[in-house]
Amino acid sequence: MRSGRNEACDALYFPLPYGEDVGQGRVTFEDLDAARVCRGEHMPYPGAAPYRRGDWVYEISDSPWLLERHEYEVAHYRTPLLETYRHYLFVFHGEFVEVIAQGIWFDRPDPADPSALPVGHPLRRLDGRAAPEIHTSPTGIVWELRRNPEAVPDLVAGSRLCSQRLYQFNFVFDGQSSESASVWLRTAEGRTTARLDRDWVGTFATLDGVPSAEDFFEVWEAYVAEVAARRREMGKVP
Known part of the structure; x- marks a missing residue:
C-alpha cells in the first residue's frame, strides 16, 4: 500500500451533488490502511450521530474494525494503529464507504490530471513552494x-x-x-x-x-x- 505522504496518494473520487458545479470532489487519505464499501440507506453503526441533511462524513469512535486492524498489525508487524489512525465513514446515495487512515483532506481534482496534488495540498512536498x-x-x-x-x-x-x-x-x-x-x-x-x-x-x-x-x-x-x-x-x- 502506498504511503500517504509520498505524493502517490490514495484517494476517493465522487461526483458533486446535483445543482452544484459539474465535476468531481476528492478525499485524499493520509496513510490509508484499509477500505471497504457496502450498499445501504441506514446508518451501519447504532452509535453514529443522527443523520442530518448535508451530513456525509463521520468518524466512528470505539470502532471494532479499527481494533481488529490494530490487533492484526501489532501481531504481525508491531505497528500500532489505535493512537494515530481513525475510522471514517462516508455516506453517499445508497452506499457507504469506510476507511481507516491517519487523516483526510478535501479538494477538487484538476480534470486534466486528476491524480495530481494541487499547490498547497498538505501532502505535497515543499519543493517549488519554499526557497531552500x-x-x-x-x-x-x-x-x-x-x-x-x-x-x-x-x-x-x-x-x-x-x-x-x-x-x-x-x-x-x-x-x-x-x-x-x-x-x-x-x-x-x-x-x-x-x-x-x-x-x-x-x-x-x-x-x-x-x-x-x-x-x-x-x-x-x-x-x-x-x-x-x-x-x-x-x-x-x-
Whole structure:
C-alpha cells in the first residue's frame, strides 16, 4: 500500500451533488490502511450521530474494525494503529464507504490530471513552494531546509484533518536535492504536536505545539552524521 505522504496518494473520487458545479470532489487519505464499501440507506453503526441533511462524513469512535486492524498489525508487524489512525465513514446515495487512515483532506481534482496534488495540498512536498535554506554539516554534507509559507494558524487549523508538512529537510548529493525527512504538524483531541518523520522509517522526534525548525536541528544533524559515516564506508564523498 502506498504511503500517504509520498505524493502517490490514495484517494476517493465522487461526483458533486446535483445543482452544484459539474465535476468531481476528492478525499485524499493520509496513510490509508484499509477500505471497504457496502450498499445501504441506514446508518451501519447504532452509535453514529443522527443523520442530518448535508451530513456525509463521520468518524466512528470505539470502532471494532479499527481494533481488529490494530490487533492484526501489532501481531504481525508491531505497528500500532489505535493512537494515530481513525475510522471514517462516508455516506453517499445508497452506499457507504469506510476507511481507516491517519487523516483526510478535501479538494477538487484538476480534470486534466486528476491524480495530481494541487499547490498547497498538505501532502505535497515543499519543493517549488519554499526557497531552500542551504546548510553544510560538520561532516561536509550539504542539506536544505524548506519552511511551509502558509500562515501558522492556517496550518494548525488544517492539521485537525490531516498532517501538515511544516518543514522539509533535503539532502544534496551530486548536485541533486531530494527530501530525506519532514516535520509534520497534527492536532488531535485538542493537542498539537510536530513530529520529524523519515519515509519508510517513521518518527524519530516529536515536540508539542508548533516548534521552530531549529528545535529539530540537533536530532537532524545526528542523523546526518550517521549518513556521512555510511557514505565514507562506501567510499563516497559527502
